[in-house]
Structure formats: C-alpha cells, structure tokens
Amino acid sequence: MMVHSILVGFMGSGKTTVGRLLAAHLNCTHLDLDAVIVARERKSIKQIFADHGEAYFRSLESKMLAEALKRDGILSTGGGTPIRPANRQLLINSDIPVVYLKASPEVIINRLNGDQSRPLFQSMDKQKLIHLYHERESVYEQSATIRMDTDHKEPSEIVRMILKSIGASVR
Numbered sequence: 001m002m003v004h005s006i007l008v009g010f011m012g013s014g015k016t017t018v019g020r021l022l023a024a025h026l027n028c029t030h031l032d033l034d035a036v037i038v039a040r041e042r043k044s045i046k047q048i049f050a051d052h053g054e055a056y057f058r059s060l061e062s063k064m065l066a067e068a069l070k071r072d073g074i075l076s077t078g079g080g081t082p083i084r085p086a087n088r089q090l091l092i093n094s095d096i097p098v099v100y101l102k103a104s105p106e107v108i109i110n111r112l113n114g115d116q117s118r119p120l121f122q123s124m125d126k127q128k129l130i131h132l133y134h135e136r137e138s139v140y141e142q143s144a145t146i147r148m149d150t151d152h153k154e155p156s157e158i159v160r161m162i163l164k165s166i167g168a169s170v171r
C-alpha cells in the first residue's frame, strides 16, 4: 500500500490543515512530516532549529520522507521538503499525486500572523519572505502533478477540489 496523495507548498499554504481534513474524508491515515520529526525528536521544530540548526533538521526530514512514502494515507510535507533535489526525486518517483497548495505571500502572511512555531517565518521580514517565496515557487511546481490556488478558499472547498482532481492527475 502507498500514500494516496502528497501535499506540498509554502509555509501556511494549508498542507497540515487540508491534509488532516482530506484524510478524514477518505477515512485513511494522515501523516504530517513535521509532526513525525517532532515526535521522533521529542522537541518542537523551533527547538530542533535552535539546538541543532537547519541542516540537522533537513537531514532528518529527508530520512523521514523516505520512510513516510512507504506508508499508506495522506502525506503533508513541510514547507521546505521539496528544496532538496533528492527529496523532489522521491516525490516525483512516488507515482502518487502531488498537490501543490498555492497561496499568495499576502495571504500567507495573514494566515501566519502571530505564529511562534515556524523559525524561518519568524526570522524574516516581508521582503525576505517574498524573496524566499519566489525562490521556492518553481521547486513546488517541479514536484507537483496538480496545482491548486487556495487564496480565499475554505479548507473544505480545497478538499473537494483535490478529491475531484486526483483521479485525473497527469504529471
């Protein structure tokens, strides 16, 4: 058995929120890669970054991605998961629909306003965030089989759209 679909996208695009809802609809397991890492390390993402640095987090993320792809259910990745070419290759080779949840930088900033749990988001002003956003856009595009605009859409509506399109996904 393999995962049914994988969600990728920038921080705050809704991968965790939509993934949980989608799995509930399909009555299947939801795996959240960030949550898997937090459980394994018994530390928050913020604490892992603070104690060991981003490189340590990224190696764990790659390792956990390979494990997660062997499991059944919906997989929500972290916002930076597709940055590593090897991770992108794993996603592309998985033959599972990869959904890029897209949200504009303005919407992302609004959604994450006051967030204390994302070290990268916290470390950036608006201009830096927009820069990172544009740097990563093509990485999400390359990893995904389907792109979905999530601005001004309720998570439940996004779930409906995904359910409709995963049957017809073409890479």
Ligand SMILES: Nc1ncnc2c1ncn2[C@@H]1O[C@H](COP(=O)(O)OP(=O)(O)OP(=O)(O)O)[C@@H](O)[C@H]1O
Residues within 6 Å of the ligand: 009, 010, 011, 012, 013, 014, 015, 016, 017, 018, 034, 076, 077, 078, 079, 080, 111, 112, 118, 150, 153, 154, 155, 158
């Ligand atoms: N479609 C949406 N409409 C409104 N708010 C949303 C939507 N999707 C997510 N949110 C809100 O945005 C915040 C971030 O969502 P979520 O944690 O699902 O993002 P994420 O993509 O998993 O981020 P990360 O990459 O950091 O894990 C949450 O407060 C969530 O409720």
Ligand SMILES: O=C(O)C1=C[C@@H](O)[C@@H](O)[C@H](O)C1
Residues within 6 Å of the ligand: 010, 011, 034, 045, 077, 078, 079, 080, 081, 117, 118, 119, 120
């Ligand atoms: O976009 C990113 O690089 C990140 C997104 C989150 O999901 C976490 O994986 C972490 O905060 C890093």
Ligand SMILES: [Mg+2]
Residues within 6 Å of the ligand: 015, 016, 017, 032, 034, 076, 077, 078
């Ligand atoms: Mg998440």
